[in-house]
Amino acid sequence: MVESDDFVQALQDIGFDFFTGVPDSILGGIIATLMERRLYTPAVREDEAVGMAAGAFMAGKVPAVLMQNSGLGTSLNALISLNVIYQQPCLLLISWRGFQGKDAPEHLVMGDSMTQILDAARIPHRTLSEQSLIEDLKWTAQTFMKQRIPVALLLKKGIVKGNHP
Amino acid sequence: MRPEEGTIQSRARAMAAVLELLTDQPVIICNGFPSREAYKIADRPTHFYMIGSMGVAPSIGLGVALAKPDKKVVILDGDGNVLMGMGTLATVAALQPKNFIHVVFDNEVYGSTGNQPTISRLVRLEQMAKAAGYANVERVIEREDLVYEFKDMLKKDGPSFLLVKVTEQAEDVDRVMLEPPEITRRFMKAIE
Numbered sequence: 001m002v003e004s005d006d007f008v009q010a011l012q013d014i015g016f017d018f019f020t021g022v023p024d025s026i027l028g029g030i031i032a033t034l035m036e037r038r039l040y041t042p043a044v045r046e047d048e049a050v051g052m053a054a055g056a057f058m059a060g061k062v063p064a065v066l067m068q069n070s071g072l073g074t075s076l077n078a079l080i081s082l083n084v085i086y087q088q089p090c091l092l093l094i095s096w097r098g099f100q101g102k103d104a105p106e107h108l109v110m111g112d113s114m115t116q117i118l119d120a121a122r123i124p125h126r127t128l129s130e131q132s133l134i135e136d137l138k139w140t141a142q143t144f145m146k147q148r149i150p151v152a153l154l155l156k157k158g159i160v161k162g163n164h165p
Numbered sequence: 166m167r168p169e170e171g172t173i174q175s176r177a178r179a180m181a182a183v184l185e186l187l188t189d190q191p192v193i194i195c196n197g198f199p200s201r202e203a204y205k206i207a208d209r210p211t212h213f214y215m216i217g218s219m220g221v222a223p224s225i226g227l228g229v230a231l232a233k234p235d236k237k238v239v240i241l242d243g244d245g246n247v248l249m250g251m252g253t254l255a256t257v258a259a260l261q262p263k264n265f266i267h268v269v270f271d272n273e274v275y276g277s278t279g280n281q282p283t284i285s286r287l288v289r290l291e292q293m294a295k296a297a298g299y300a301n302v303e304r305v306i307e308r309e310d311l312v313y314e315f316k317d318m319l320k321k322d323g324p325s326f327l328l329v330k331v332t333e334q335a336e337d338v339d340r341v342m343l344e345p346p347e348i349t350r351r352f353m354k355a356i357e
Binding site: 018020041042043044045047048049050051052053054055056057058059060061063077078081082085086087088148 | 356
């Protein structure tokens, strides 16, 4: 399992310097680390978070948005009618609740359809794994720079450790 | 009956008064008629015109304001937009960005879709902003009050919220004749 401290450092090392989002338990350790480093601006809704990321990007920052995959539903319109069409890239760090049907009922439909929704919206995505972490982050940075649209990294439970259990 | 009694100023006229007081400040303008009217009144590279993502204008402005604390950021918004993105009033108030001015033209209707009523006649948006904790909150009807309060907000520390009651009248305006990626690139260069 990757330490959240190392994960946040890796994101900072490839240039990310503005972090916002809405929490999820899978993202808890990462958010705690970001807060310790005073890098995290909390949002109250995921469409607000992607809007803030768009503004921060246009003002010279390299933004990342953290959200549970339920928030993908909440923010989808902003993502496709703002960030995608205006070419305002950001990293979407999305926790994969409902993966393989093992979660609470409210997560199951989104857990099953999330990658299809991302494909349909033409948002490039990759599922993060410990073995391919460096390569996954490299791909993220390259896609961000080249396509200039939101790029999603999907985070299953147990990949990045939470330092606050 | 709409609009509120005593309201005689159109949004375009009120917006022209605001834009006249601005020079190189970043301005985020919400989707629908407001962006189209601003584009016609005074097109500047510091304008970010929205064509979609209703409700998100203050979020974009907040991102700019946090990243550029030395620039006053102005958001030109509407009542339907504020109602849709109401949570952002709380986020702004919690963060207290000093360089954030939120101007809301309140015509009490969804003007871009055929003037269906909003609920802003029943729910006072400036009171929501005040309760959330914006540093300065004003509500104006007359043009001279608008000019006075907006000038004051340009000088003061924010976050500021200025509600401007306007009529339903919309100008006969074209769409914004810029492609979205061009709007982004132009705005980024202008606020560097």
